[in-house]
Structures are given as structure tokens and as C-alpha cells.
Amino acid sequence: MYESLLNYPNTWFGEFERLRRELDETFGGSALPSSIRSVAAGSLPAINIGRTSTSVEVYAFAPGLDASKVDVTLDRGVLRISGERASALPQAERGKVNVYARERSVGKFTRAIALADDLDPAHVKASYKDGVLQISIARRETAQPKRITVQ
Amino acid sequence: MNDDTRVTTQEQAPQRAVLPAVDVYEDETGITLLADMPGVARDQLELRVEGDALSIEGAVRAPTPEGLEPVYAEVRVPRYRRTFTLSRELDPARIDASLKDGVLTLRIPKQAHAQPRRIEVQAG
Numbered sequence: 001m002y003e004s005l006l007n008y009p010n011t012w013f014g015e016f017e018r019l020r021r022e023l024d025e026t027f028g029g030s031a032l033p034s035s036i037r038s039v040a041a042g043s044l045p046a047i048n049i050g051r052t053s054t055s056v057e058v059y060a061f062a063p064g065l066d067a068s069k070v071d072v073t074l075d076r077g078v079l080r081i082s083g084e085r086a087s088a089l090p091q092a093e094r095g096k097v098n099v100y101a102r103e104r105s106v107g108k109f110t111r112a113i114a115l116a117d118d119l120d121p122a123h124v125k126a127s128y129k130d131g132v133l134q135i136s137i138a139r140r141e142t143a144q145p146k147r148i149t150v151q
Numbered sequence: 152m153n154d155d156t157r158v159t160t161q162e163q164a165p166q167r168a169v170l171p172a173v174d175v176y177e178d179e180t181g182i183t184l185l186a187d188m189p190g191v192a193r194d195q196l197e198l199r200v201e202g203d204a205l206s207i208e209g210a211v212r213a214p215t216p217e218g219l220e221p222v223y224a225e226v227r228v229p230r231y232r233r234t235f236t237l238s239r240e241l242d243p244a245r246i247d248a249s250l251k252d253g254v255l256t257l258r259i260p261k262q263a264h265a266q267p268r269r270i271e272v273q274a275g
Binding site: 045046047048049050051052053055056057059061062063064065088089090096097098099100101102103104105113128129130131132134136 | 173217
């Protein structure tokens with residue numbers, strides 16, 4: 001019964017169904033292909049990747065970490081970022097403290113990103129500033145674009 | 152759309168922003184608010200108290216090498232904005248703010264007269 005109601009376009013349910021479909025299409029919740037290592041939206045850290053002719057830049061938005069405890073590895077073209085974030089909420093003296101919002105994710109995390117094969121694992125730089133971990137990986141010389149002079 | 156119309160719409164409409172994740176807790180002397188704002192430097196952060204509304208806003212600025220072309224992006228709106236309504240027993244004039252590693256910490260103390268105090272019962 002519900003099924004037929006949902007499919008009927010001129011009811012309230014039909015309108016909601018149409019809205020849901022549109023939202024899915026806009027925000028990528030539909031059957032679009034996604035990376036096999038993708039995580040739910042809002043997970044820590046969010047990652048942006050950019051590319052220049054000489055390097056690949058990975059930005060991991062990971063606020064409030066101890067940079068010395070963040071682990072970054074590059075193995076066979078897969079970049080792994082793992083670390084842990086402690087809760088900032090006071091643990092002790094419960095009863096005296098009321099917690100109203102607990103949205104910031106805490107605990108261990110690992111994110112893995114498959115990058116292109118043309119990277120040089122010997123030339124990786126990582127820095128942590130304002131809660132953003134920036135990893136810069138050089139591309140191999142052979143993979144860099146070359147200008148060819150026409151004789 | 153030509154360039155002229157784009158300029159005017161940018162000026163009129165507030166810039167798109169996402170809600171930063173926050174932790175809020177209260178103890179006897181005030182409220183502490185932590186907000187995740189990765190990529191926001193101190194000079195890009197704006198805190199405002201208007202009446203009883205506290206708003207936090209920050210723009211993400213990440214160092215980008217020349218000729219960077221985006222390949223993949225989960226952070227698509229480079230701005231955080233969130234507004235909170237304060238209640239009367241909080242003292243907006245004494246808010247203490249610090250920003251470290253992309254985490255904004257605000258301490259909003261209660262007015263001195265709103266802090267709990269023990270009332271002595273006089274022996275009569």
C-alpha cells in the first residue's frame with residue numbers, strides 16, 4: 001500500500017519522494033560511483049586533493065590534533081593518514097557539567113586515498129597548520145609534462 | 152550570465168557557509184564552546200555579539216602552490232558560520248576566545264550575580 005502511495009505523483013508522499021530524489025542527486029547519495037575507500041560525510045578528516053604539473057597536494061582538514069601523533073604513509077600509491085583525537089569534554093565531575101552539543105568526532109581515524117602511480121615516494125613533505133594537514137608529493141620527472149621544441 | 156550581474160549578486164547575497172561541528176558544555180561558572188574550523192587562520196576569524204546573538208565565522212585559507220587544479224574535494228564551501236543565542240545570565244562582554252590548530256574555544260562566563268552562591272540562614 002505504501003509503495004503505491006509513494007509512487008503516486010500527486011500526493012504528499014509523492015512530493016517528498018521527489019524531493020528526496022532531488023536531494024540525493026544534488027548531494028551524491030544516489031547510485032553514482034564513489035571511491036571504494038570513501039567515508040560518510042562529516043567524518044574526520046575531510047580531504048581535498050589538487051594537482052600541479054610537478055606535485056600532488058593533499059589537504060586533510062583535521063583540527064585539534066597533536067601533529068607528532070599523526071601517521072602518514074605512502075605505500076604503492078595509497079596514501080594513509082591515521083591518528084587519534086581526544087575528547088575535549090571534561091570527563092570527571094559528572095553532574096556538575098552539562099553537555100549540550102557533542103558534534104565534534106573523537107577517537108581513532110584512518111583515511112586512505114589511492115593516488116596516481118607517477119608519484120615519487122622519496123619526495124613527500126607534510127606540514128600541519130591551522131588544523132590542516134598538507135601533504136605534498138612530488139611527481140616523477142618522467143611523468144611531468146615537457147615542452148617539445150619544434151625544429 | 153555576464154560579469155556585471157555576477158558581481159552584484161555576490162555583494163548582495165551572504166556568502167555560502169557550512170556549519171562547523173561544535174561541542175558545548177556548561178559548568179557552574181559558564182559555558183564552553185569548541186568549534187572545529189580547520190583551515191581558518193586567526194586573521195580570518197570573526198566573532199560578533201549583537202544583542203543576544205553570538206556569531207562565529209571564518210574563511211578557509213590553505214596555501215596553494217601555483218597552478219593547482221582541484222582533483223577531488225570534500226570541503227567545497229570554504230567558509231564556516233554559526234550563530235548561537237545567548238541567555239541573559241551569560242556575560243557577552245567577558246567572552247574569552249582562543250584558536251589553536253583549527254579549533255576555536257570560547258569561554259562564556261556567567262554574570263557574577265548569576266553564579267550560584269550559598270545562602271546562609273541566620274540563626275534567629
